[in-house]
Amino acid sequence: MGAVLGGGLIFLLRAVRPEALIQTNFADPDALDRFLQSFRNPTAPFLPSSLASDALDGLMKGRFTLEFFGLVGLSLLLLALAGLVAGYAYQIGWVRALEGTVQERGLRGPGFWDRFGASGRARALWVRDLRLFFRDANQAAQLVLVGVLVLLYTTSLQFIPLEGERFRVVVGFLHLAFQGFVIAGVGVRLAYPLYSLEGPGFWLIQTAPVSRLTLLLTRFGLALAFLLPLALLLGLLSPQVIGLGANLTQISVAIAVASAIASAGLGVGLGSAFPRFDASNPAEVPLGLGGLLYMGLSLLHSAFLVVLAARPVYLSFGSRGSYLAGPEGPLWLLLLAVVTLLPALVALAFGYRRMGNPA
Known part of the structure; x- marks a missing residue:
């Protein structure tokens, strides 16, 4: 409250x-x-x-x-x-x-999450992580702050005096950069600490019949579950507030989803490579070399995405058609996928190697 x-x-x-x-x-x-x-x-x-x-x-x-x-x-x-x-x-x-x-609650049948978690190890880990996440007051408060951050961002865009189509497109181009920075800032508080949240009880996971790869990929899926809705909200809502056309809205959504995937991969991978199980608060986990690397690489990736979006934004000045439906669209999406998946997979591989022997 x-x-x-x-x-x-x-x-x-x-x-x-x-x-x-x-x-x-x-x-x-x-x-x-x-x-x-x-x-x-x-x-x-x-x-x-x-x-x-x-x-x-x-x-x-x-x-x-x-x-x-x-x-x-x-x-x-x-x-x-x-x-x-x-x-x-x-x-x-x-x-x-x-x-x-002791409060007597009586016998109750298994609920939806119990049945969902009983169908596989990965789903059981997801259910456990979600319950632990929302039971932690510090982590649950992060979601509230994320919502306030999105509202502040979109509200500030709404009050910008936009005069002329060209100025509106320029502001939309700057939005592509800022939404990547926002997603990276949220990822350092939600995605990066996921592996370290095991805390002193990490030995329980080590004795369980769960492989390191399963543990890593479930953390990555949980990070995507947090960051993808935020990315879609920023990518769809902000262009509507600015008054951009359908062409730039599609570019904005693609850039936002790419930022979410890269931030989730970098956060979980580097967070697994540089864990801090002794942190008393989740906010203390990114304070170190791993958190510095995550922020630097995430911001560098966001800047590269802005450079990649420069040509579609430039072509939107004189064209009303969809850039993604044109001859360059599939090639641009392929390049976007490469520059997004490459750092995410490299970070996850690096985290997987360090999980067995964290230094």
Whole structure:
């Protein structure tokens, strides 16, 4: 809840557009009115914001309105509900904290994840890793911060004053670079620490009938499950916010997916080559040579993808057709696949070799 509220506060501060305070001439009545209109409360009569607006309007005129008493009653009701929930949570937590206290849950049949994990070793590892990931408050909070990061990025793009088709395409080209940097930054917190999260209990995995290759590939699949949705969201949503055409949207999605695959491969491979099982917090795992190599190689890969996208973006100035459907499209996709899979496979191979004898 702390991460959700903190992320919501950060997004709210960005959504109110603080730069408008500098750009607005408050001496101009029309500019002031436009500024206030952009922060109008919702007009639904039962929302607390509307009740507060009507109550303040009545108080300014020297009278108590029905909305004022409704707002006071709603505040008291919410305060009473918060007290009941807090008292119940404190009582349950205090009882569970007593030594030897056991809560009887009864017999329950296997759920979906239990049946999914029982069908193979790889799926069992995925289910175990997902459960461990979401049970860790630090890791679960990372997903909230990732969502806030995407919202901040897309919101900032929405408020850029774009005048003219050429300037919009230039901003779209810069977006191709920034989305790779965003994915690389998220990967260092989600993909790189996956192998080190085993912690001191890593010996349990070593005694289990699981090969190093299976362990490595399941980590890679889990990293893709985290990074691919983010890449698709950035690749599809950001061009729509900027107002790019279908041609650049396709290029953006291809570049985003390539960045996600490369970041997942580099993160899992280098994270397996330079593990830190003694880290008390997942944020401490990338602090070392492996994390530095990951960030350097990821940013270098993102920069190379931008160079690779220069020609499709340049050709989009005078063409409305799809670049990927043209004669150069398949060759460009093949080159994109090579420069994406090559560093990912090399990093995974390097991590596989070091997993047996980490230094």
